[in-house]
Amino acid sequence: MTASTRRPTDGTAGAAGSARAGSARAGSARAGYSRAGRGSDADLTALLGAFCFFLSAIEYMVPKPLPFMRLGIANLPILLATGILPLPWFLVLALVKVVGMSLISGSLFSYVAIFSLAGTMTAALVMLAARKAFGARITAVGVSVLGAVASNAVQIALAKALVFGDAARLVAPVFLGMGLATGLLLGLFAERFAAASRWYAVATGKSDG
């Protein structure tokens, strides 16, 4: 269930919006920190899902060489979530991203949604598996590359079956290559963000604020 407790907002913190005020509040609330209420898995999932929507909107504005190609920027929150969410909520996040985007763009019943579902679920599962399997011997870069290439491979297979027929073979190398490239860039960004982000530290429970 979505968290229904409302935390009283501190006027000064809201106005200043500064990290110091924010983390001070988080520090003082730490004593009562629990999985329900603020910081619950459902809440984190909703927040990360919202960022998926936001990044999708940005991705939509970037001109793409081929209309069917997706850059995968919108999977960044899912990549970060491999270190934050437990498995059930991780899967919910992937679903939230797919279904939510389908609702926003009104494509729930079309092939677009099928591509989105297959691509996102593949990326999510592969990324989570890579993170769990290789632990400290892999960074977000490798995780992201594997997720992106696997996701694009699945989408190419779908495209061959549903839309392009055998001709899909001809775009496969380009599409997979783009997966490798975007996976690399996304992974590098994710690593640097996770290292520098105070929010990420709070979300993974590493920080006291």
Place this chain on the structure above:
Amino acid sequence: MARPERPAGESAKKRAAARARAAGLRAGRKAAYEAFFSPGALAAAGAAISVAFLLQDSLALKGLMFAAFAFAAWRSGKRSSVAATIAAAAGIVAANLLVRVGKVLLTVGPLQVTEHALLDGIDKALTFEGLVYASKAAIMPSLRLPGRLGAVIASAFVYYDRIVEYAGKIRPASLISDADDLMLRVWEGETAEPSPECRAVRPVAGYAVLAASVLASFAALTLK
């Protein structure tokens, strides 16, 4: 005698005015559509009709259904780009023509258009774009999905609005710290609670139209 030149700004102003007019008309259509159909019934009907559309063998009937979907999407006030539709359809047909199958209809230099490949390409393009338009007509923004997934998605939409509100403060040079500030700010705000669903009663005629459409789609499957 030289004709007075029209100032450059005027045609730009006319275009802006035309765009605003179109947006206004679209908003009007959208309001009427949303008042006429209940979101849940519309989505359910859309799903059923999409299935009937997928099962339809006849290219001509598929074309008819496609036209109906496009009209419904227009009527719902949703934006759609004709250029994007044509481009995607052309791409799908072209890709299918690459693998030659069937009777050779046309030869232009090294390229050959074959009958079966062409029909297959048209079928796939119609299916792809038809489903896009059917979805646009069937999914209303106010649709609330049931269950816990629906609740999480609704919360996500609330957070999304908040993100968009704060997002203007991100600069590429300080991307990571700006994004981090954004995350913290959204995170530290109030817990997202989705607004209660609008429960206005829709006219019976709306449900009747939906039922008739579903029946017609499946009846079309029996036509040879």
Place this chain on the structure above:
Amino acid sequence: MRLRLFDFAAIAVAAAAVAAASVAAYAPGSGEPNAIVSGDEGQWIYPLSSDAELSVAGPLGITLVQVSDGAVRVLDSPCSNKTCIAAGSVSKPGQWIACLPNKVFVRVEGGTSDDGVDAATY
């Protein structure tokens, strides 16, 4: 930041996938063989991997050409000597079957690139 062991492994796997896909798509001879059937009324092309039965009309009547099991053959023809039927199935690029009296010509061609099509010769 330093990349770790499995980052390089992942990149290697991805690069290998791209290479494999490139070979499968662009290498010469990577296409499927096709059966090209020419008759009085026009020309037909079918991949040998598909299943099709063609009725090709000619001056003497209908010649039945079948594509299945990765090969093409003439099933029936109104010609008098029926050599085209006796020729059996062909499946290798360059092989052909002809029914001269009915002006039907069947040949196997490899690859998916669009070669220029010669006028049918008898």
